[in-house]
Amino acid sequence: MYLTALFFTSSSLLALEISLMRVLRVEGFGNFTFSAIALALTGFGAGGTIVFLLKKYLSGREKTASLFSAVIFIFTLGLGYYISGRISFDPLRIIWDKNQLFRLLIRYFIYTVPFIAGSTFIVLAFSVEKPGKVYFYNLSGSGLGIFIILISLFLIPPNRIFIIPMSLSSVAVILLIIYLKPGGSRIITFTVIVFAGYILFSISDINIIPYKGLKLALNLPDAKIIERKLSPFGTLEVVKSSKIRSAAGLSLSFEDTLPGQHGLYLDGDSLSTIDRIKSRESLLYLRYQTQSAVYSLYTRPDVFIIGLGGGISAERALVNSAANITVTEENPHLPGLLKDTFKNHNNNFFNENNITIIRNNGRNYLNQTDYRWDIIEISETDSLVSSVGGIYSTDTDYTLTVEAFHTYLEHVRTDGAVSITVLLKYPPRNILKLINLAKHALEKKGIEPEACIAVIRSWSTGTVIIKKTPFTGEETAKIKSFCDRMFFDLVYYPGINPDEVNIYNVVKDELYYKSVSRILKNDTGFRKNYPFNLKYPTDDRPYFSYFFKIKKLPVLLKEMGHKWILAVEGGYVVLFSTFIITALFSFLLIVTPLFFSGKKIQGKKIQVLLYFGLLGISYMLIEIVLIKKVSKYLANPIYSSSAIISALLISSGIGSYFSDYFSTSRKKLVSYSIVFIAGYMLIILLAADRFFVSIESAPLLVKLAFSILIMIPLGAAMGIPFPSGVSVLKNRSDRSIPWAWSINGYFSVIASTGAVLIATNIGLTLTGIIAIGGYICALLVFPK
Amino acid sequence: MGKKKYRIFVLVLFCLLILFQAAGADYRKERKRLVEIHIIREGIEDPLVIESMLTVPREEFVPDSLKKKAYLNQALPVGYGQTISQPYIVALMTELLGVDGDDTVLEIGTGSGYQAAVLAQIVKEVYTIEIIKPLGIKAEKRLKRLGYSNISSKIGDGYFGWEAYAPFDAIIVTAAADHIPPPLIKQLKKGGKMCIPVGQPYFTQVLKLLEKDEQGKIRIYDIIPVIFVPFTRKIQ
Structure with missing residues (x-):
């Protein structure tokens, strides 16, 4: 029962991550969406830090503390979302207005707290159950969370999507109550769930920034939304207004009027228009755009x-x-x-x-x-x-x-x-x-x-x-x-x-x-x-919109000023800043336990740091490289993210579960798994294209199944090194297990940003090879 | 007693008057500073434009809650996702039009009415159109209160211009667009100029100047990039 509750908490954490991403995108968080998510995920590591620091106090009370964490998770999720809806943040205004930075920091904090609470539960579980089992329930639950949220994106509008992580975590709390029978606290817990549920259900709309295409269109006198469709691609909305007119770059020689148009918006951003067509003459304006030049070369093409x-x-x-x-x-x-x-x-x-x-x-x-x-x-x-x-x-x-x-x-x-x-x-x-x-x-x-x-x-x-x-x-x-x-x-x-x-x-x-x-x-x-990156993109470096040149930053700053940099290539600058901030923040939280614990951490600290850090980095790099590579064949990043993350997490969970049952030494088991990871990953990097091309014409479901099947052996092997390391620490009664969890969590977050920065510059294949190198180095520093 | 009350009343009134005067003087001082630093030093040369920028009280066109920021060289929110433009951009767009006392100008997007007021100091007649009704009504009342008798405004769709008063010597479009409305080109006089920002609502836009020569031939010039600075603070 306890581990099933852990399973649902893990699934709600991943569901929360995706939900947050959706909501911030719709709201218009722009470039800061990525950093909000990355910082929120540092909460995963912070859970470990908290348990480490409170180890003495929590000892023997782990299960009760788990229930407490699970309740805090639901409470802060509901309340946090409610409060954040009332703290508007304008991503562009941050250039001029320091107050926006303050608002951003509050929002970051609000999003991080539930992750801290959720991960605290997971870390506590390591003290109660076998590491392999805990990791299994954690990873397979996470995989399920991704799967559920993907289906939900078809059915639930973004303003209600938090109901999914909320429901999953409610199941976890109910299971814990049944298991722990906490008496009076049952009522409190029940009240908290009802309260958080009320907050979520009382939310009517996402506070979309007022200059997003949809919001501006709705300011027009007769504008109204006449159609709304949901899918993992985003929310499509159609706005009817007699004042909507769009024809990018229309020739000045066009003297007629445009046809009536409905506005088409994806997650609140202008996507296109839908022309009102009375006859072909209504569309003559389309001949007056640069896109029509190619048609002048052909007759009836x-x-x-x-x-x-x-x-x-x-x-x-x-x-x-x-x-x-x-x-x-x-x-x-x-x-x-x-x-x-x-x-x-x-x-x-x-x-x-x-x-x-x-x-x-x-x-x-x-x-x-x-x-x-x-x-x-x-x-x-x-x-x-x-x-x-x-x-x-x-x-x-x-x-x-x-x-x-x-x-x-x-x-x-x-x-x-x-x-x-x-x-x-x-x-x-x-x-x-x-x-x-x-x-x-x-x-x-x-x-x-x-x-x-x-x-x-x-x-x-x-x-x-x-x-x-x-x-x-x-x-x-x-x-x-x-x-x-x-x-x-x-x-x-x-x-x-x-x-x-x-x-x-x-x-x-x-x-x-x-x-x-x-x-x-x-x-x-x-x-x-040239001050911008004009290098031609390839399938290994498929970043057409990546124009930033770090070497030219001083030149750009000198010529354009800091305001312009953000306005011109803000995405990359924010990503880069996120990387630096998460790295510093994580470092601080990793070092904090050492500072407070003095000499209490037994064993070789550097070894623990390197081993679990390298595992965190390498796992995340592989995950991101595979998502990007497979998205080419599944033709959609949402499908590839869901398939790869679910497959890797669930199979890693299975791998970790069975890692407890192998009779070979932990070190040997980790050696075998890492050799397998390296070989398998190399094959994927060098030959996966051939496999995938052969099934390119197959239906999407077949391609999804194929992608998942390919990931299972790799994921199973990737699930072994972490619990094996934890087992070694546990066997020697090392108090640093929560710390190891923190390290792994922090480095995963840093790597999620770092992977994108690396891949844009050196390509996906080399990024994958770096991940393999990371695993091999981890093997060399396996804790004794 | 009655006399005493009367004296106190006069004294209070006098104090208030001094306070208002002082505030007015402060705004004038700030306005002068803004024009010197952000308008003249940044390359605006047309004396008519400079004089107009020195005259029009920008603080009257911003929401009460933002009056203190009226003379910062930045855009400010006026509600409905719209802004009052950065003073330098107002001055630049006005200068680019190259208008004088004999000209009539059409403005698309009244917003707060500030740009119309700046133009009204220079030209014979300003016609301004606002699509968002509450904004348009507010601006119209404000301009009347401030005594701008040469500004005619209406609530409507600026896309079609203002046929009844066309053609215009200059047209100024204050909202970014993805195309130039054909009716506006028709309503621009030969030899006239149109100023319009082009780009997406996020990030950089380019200020464009359109010139219609005496033969009716059109040329467009890229002037400067501008950043659209949206503000989302609720207006009181």
Whole structure:
């Protein structure tokens, strides 16, 4: 019963982590979401520190203290969320307003307390039960938590999602009450649960920051939400208002009016619009955007579009006389919204025209077919969203990598083209990186990039057209004519004349033309000296939105000031700061017990520190590398995170459970498991791509099952070193078990941030190899 | 007794008057300091703009709770997710329009009314449109109270401009947009200028200047990047 309660507490902790992530994202915490989660997770380690410091007092009262911790967990979860909803935090205002920093710190603290309480219960359990068993219930419970929360994201809106961790932890408390029969305290516990439940149920809405797209739209006089769909991809909301109008980079030569539009929002951020279509004439405005340039090259082309969004790209293809249109979309609700819910609004447009919508990731779908198209377009939904400054800088994006471009080029006909549009960032960087990426993809295929790339821009968007064969004179003439009609600027085409650039949308020093020309002429000095990272992304380093160059930080600070750094590449700066802060904070909490305990820690302290620290780092690095790698095949980070984390945790739990039953010495067992981890991980790093490619066409469930199966042996082996180390400490009556737990927890948190920082710079494979090295080093310092 | 009461009343009134005067003088002092440090030193040269910035009482356009911050060179919240722009940006946008006493200007996004007031000091007529009703009503009352008789305001959708008074010598758009509304381009006089910030509601935006030449041909110039500084504090 006690261990089952531990199981539910562990599951609620993981469910809480994911819930918190969802709520902060919807609220608009921006770049600080990651740091809030990372700091909250230091609570895992802090639980160990507390138990260590109170060891004397808690001795013999572990079970009662467990109940107390579980109750505190529920109480602080409910109350904390209630209070945090009343302490608004504005992530951008922090640049100017010190008061925001104070609010942020309070929010961090509020989020950390439940994790401290929950982890205290887990650490206490190590004193009561066998380490292998405790670790088993802890990890398998965590795995279940992930699984439950993933299903819940389909059913429960973000403002109510905390009910899940709340319910799971309530089960834990009820089990403990039944088991411990605490008498009078039963009533208190019951009251606390009812109180916390009341708080949660009384929450009506998340306090979304007022300048998020959805919130701004709802300020419009006649605006109202007319549709809401939930999924792990986020909450989709459709807003109806006669005042919503969007057409990024619309040509100044367009003199008509836009059609009525509904606004489409994902977690409160503007995603796209849904056009009201009376006839095809309603959509003529779409011809007046830079995205239409590619259509001037073809008559009745076959078009493949990655990303449906609100259907704008498909509409544009049709209004530009496309013969057939195939669109891929991952979000399960978008096709239904366009084909069914809003079919009257769009006049059945998506049912009656030659538009095929496929629920799949675009790149995966292309890998499964031999069909060739005239045009492949990365829709604005996919490319423009990733243009938002800094927020997605460390998100993996397998749509914009050298390998992805090869797939696109293989799937366009001989004279076909790939077209990608981005919102131009200031200072220029995303379009330059895109061109560098296209250049490398073409070079790797033995194609001369200078002859096969054309770039145009409006006042806010830039479009890159990439061909397999050189642009003909006729084709460049068509692009020039298109730009002339639309008042768009030519940035580059083979044989461009400097007199032709910077005519309608004038920028200082012909910045775009000069930069693009230098990139295409292989001017490595330019890339090296440019203040932003323009290195082409690959599948091993799939970070298109990562522009930060640490070496150039002093230059940027000097030229732009600290306010601008946060505004330009805030995501990475916050991530980096988080890493430093969590490292310092963790160090402090690891050292504190030593300071207070004097010489009370027996055995070799450094050895304990290194062993459990290295295990924490290596486990987390492997987990993150695998999530990122598998997300390429499952085509969604949410699916891959859930599958990998659940599989690894549950199988680690099983591994740890059986570790108590092996008759070999602990050291030998750990040696075998680490050798296995190293070998297995190497195989995954070097050969997993081949396995996964062979099942790419399989249904999602099969791919999920396959990913989970692959992880089970690895996870089982990864579950052995930690409880084995704890067993050794326990056998010698070492008081440092809670301390070991803290160390492991802290280093895991540091590694979760560190892994992203490392992978963005050296790639996923090398990060995985570092993790293997970490395990081997841990073996060398195994406690005796 | 009656006389004594009357004297006390006059004395209190007098003291209050001095206090108000002193506060007014303080604001004037702060305004002057702001204009010298953040407007003139930062490169604004147009004497009409400088004079206007020295005249318009920004403290009247911010919520009472933020009056103390009225002369910081930063944007401040006015409610509904909207802000009163940073003084330097107001001055820059006004200077970019290159307007004088004979001109009529259309402003899209009245907000607090501060930008309209700054323009009204310089030009013949200002027409301003606000889409958010409570903001528009407040601004209209405020501008009337402050005696700006050459400002006409209305609640409505600025996307379509103000056909009845078109064409305009200059148009100023104070809200960031992802495209320039075609009706506004039509309502801009040949030889006229339009100033508009472009970008996403997060992070950097670029201030753009659109010029329509005598032949009706349009050019857009990137001026400077600006940071949209949203404030979420509730307005009392």
